[in-house]
Amino acid sequence: MALRRRGRPRNPVSKHEKALMARILDGTATVGVVGLGYVGLPLALEFAKKGITTLGVDVDQRKIRSLSSGKNYIQDLNNDEIRDVVKRGTLSATTDFARLAECDVVYICVPTPFTDNKDPDISHILAATKELAAVLRPGHLVILKSTTFPGTTDSYVKPVLDATKLVCGKDYFLAFSPERIDPGNQKWNTSNTPVVVGGVTGACTDLAIAINRRIIAEVVPVSSPRVAEMEKLLENIFRSVNIALVNELAQLCDRIGVNIWEVVDAASTKPFGFMPFYPGPGIGGHCILIDPYYLSWMAREKDFVTNFVTLAAEVNESMPFYVRSMIEREVARQPITIKDAKVLMLGMAFKRDVDDLRHSPALKVAELLFDDGFQHVSYFDPYIPSVQVSGRELTSRKHLTAKYLERQDVVVITTDHSSFDIDFIVEHSKVVIDTRNATRDIAARSNIVLLGDGQ
Numbered sequence: 001m002a003l004r005r006r007g008r009p010r011n012p013v014s015k016h017e018k019a020l021m022a023r024i025l026d027g028t029a030t031v032g033v034v035g036l037g038y039v040g041l042p043l044a045l046e047f048a049k050k051g052i053t054t055l056g057v058d059v060d061q062r063k064i065r066s067l068s069s070g071k072n073y074i075q076d077l078n079n080d081e082i083r084d085v086v087k088r089g090t091l092s093a094t095t096d097f098a099r100l101a102e103c104d105v106v107y108i109c110v111p112t113p114f115t116d117n118k119d120p121d122i123s124h125i126l127a128a129t130k131e132l133a134a135v136l137r138p139g140h141l142v143i144l145k146s147t148t149f150p151g152t153t154d155s156y157v158k159p160v161l162d163a164t165k166l167v168c169g170k171d172y173f174l175a176f177s178p179e180r181i182d183p184g185n186q187k188w189n190t191s192n193t194p195v196v197v198g199g200v201t202g203a204c205t206d207l208a209i210a211i212n213r214r215i216i217a218e219v220v221p222v223s224s225p226r227v228a229e230m231e232k233l234l235e236n237i238f239r240s241v242n243i244a245l246v247n248e249l250a251q252l253c254d255r256i257g258v259n260i261w262e263v264v265d266a267a268s269t270k271p272f273g274f275m276p277f278y279p280g281p282g283i284g285g286h287c288i289l290i291d292p293y294y295l296s297w298m299a300r301e302k303d304f305v306t307n308f309v310t311l312a313a314e315v316n317e318s319m320p321f322y323v324r325s326m327i328e329r330e331v332a333r334q335p336i337t338i339k340d341a342k343v344l345m346l347g348m349a350f351k352r353d354v355d356d357l358r359h360s361p362a363l364k365v366a367e368l369l370f371d372d373g374f375q376h377v378s379y380f381d382p383y384i385p386s387v388q389v390s391g392r393e394l395t396s397r398k399h400l401t402a403k404y405l406e407r408q409d410v411v412v413i414t415t416d417h418s419s420f421d422i423d424f425i426v427e428h429s430k431v432v433i434d435t436r437n438a439t440r441d442i443a444a445r446s447n448i449v450l451l452g453d454g455q
């Protein structure tokens with residue numbers, strides 16, 4: 001169900017709005033995408049596939065070189081589709097921001113990390129905006145997609161663009177439209193997932209709806225960029241809080257000998273009012289871990305404490321420590337020391353079947369093991385060839401052999417990639433710590449220690 005548009009005085013249509021709307025509707029408006037990562041490249045590809053002239057801009061020379069020669073570097077995208085749009089000339093890529101002058105619409109999809117103190121770092125948004133301001137012209141529509149705290153579009157991006165003396169809503173147009181892409185998700189992608197749009201003015205919203213509709217089936221308008229910014233944070237905090245709840249209950253279940261996985265499956269039979277979330281070794285990626293901190297930082301500025309957000313982060317970020325204690329308990333049960341124990345971690349990516357290592361809880365577990373004096377930690381992950389952990393470079397095993405598994409004192413399933421042969425792993429390992437319930441179908445469980453099972 002589409003949201004009802006909240007009342008907002010609509011300025012008379014400016015000549016630039018009219019001209020841009022006409023170009024968007026007849027398919028001649030050109031699109032620029034700043035930041036060609038997990039969000040930006042799929043977006044650019046969707047426009048290019050529709051025959052819309054699309055220009056990608058990134059500071060990373062390697063990405064630009066790769067794209068310019070028609071080579072894809074994002075796992076979910078189809079190599080042939082990238083090659084075809086580059087060959088046809090509908091998608092091109094550059095490091096030259098001045099070429100944004102050629103585009104009618106510019107999407108900003110740059111990273112929004114946090115600092116060491118977990119405060120928001122919107123420097124990439126500001127850097128991209130400044131580059132864009134240098135070439136801003138009447139008729140430009142700017143759409144920020146990077147996840148950020150409410151007020152970023154109004155209070156940080158707009159002032160930089162306003163400094164050009166162009167008037168927002170009349171000369172140029174500005175909106176926030178958060179990204180919902182879920183890398184690895186085979187069902188929901190850029191084109192079939194509804195998006196939310198909040199423009200600074202009614203004209204900004206209308207234009208942002210129109211361009212999004214060229215590639216996305218359902219576009220949901222909201223009354224302002226702040227609502228759209230906050231809506232995105234609600235989505236991610238909702239996940240963070242629910243995952244934290246189930247992670248906390250998993251630890252309780254470990255104490256009382258109840259299987260949390262069975263509990264969640266049983267609760268999921270309720271046809272209404274319940275949505276399953278599962279425990280694990282912690283949360284990672286560029287979104288669920290980081291985004292809640294954007295809101296709590298902003299709330300602090302208003303003398304408000306976001307208790308749910310903070311508590312959820314605390315529980316989720318304690319999970320790698322909990323997994324380390326599970327590993328150490330299994331080492332203590334054997335006639336070996338931590339220094340000599342051989343630990344094999346299965347899966348380094350932050351979630352199943354993706355090649356994304358950002359803030360991976362598995363990486364944190366490895367780091368904690370080295371901190372505690374483990375010397376022989378290895379891993380196997382077909383998606384992640386090598387990692388840097390505590391100043392060491394680890395490379396993934398090429399294959400999992402029975403001999404290698406048998407030599408390990410503890411095997412830990414940290415990420416449940418679907419290519420893992422769980423029967424084979426369990427058959428040849430002394431002990432398997434399963435943090436993802438990947439062993440659910442294994443009947444003989446004497447060497448399996450399941451997170452949240454308590455057995």
Ligand SMILES: NC(=O)c1ccc[n+]([C@@H]2O[C@H](COP(=O)([O-])OP(=O)(O)OC[C@H]3O[C@@H](n4cnc5c(N)ncnc54)[C@H](O)[C@@H]3O)[C@@H](O)[C@H]2O)c1
Binds near residue numbers: 036111183
């Ligand atoms: N990855 C996801 O699943 C996902 C989902 C929803 C929202 N988001 C949000 O989207 C934004 C982008 O995330 P991502 O995963 O695509 O990041 P990413 O790191 O994969 O890609 C960002 C790209 O921006 C480039 N970049 C950095 N600074 C730049 C600048 N000043 N000018 C031009 N290019 C610059 C980088 O080189 C990189 O190629 C973040 O705010 C993130 O929170 C991500």
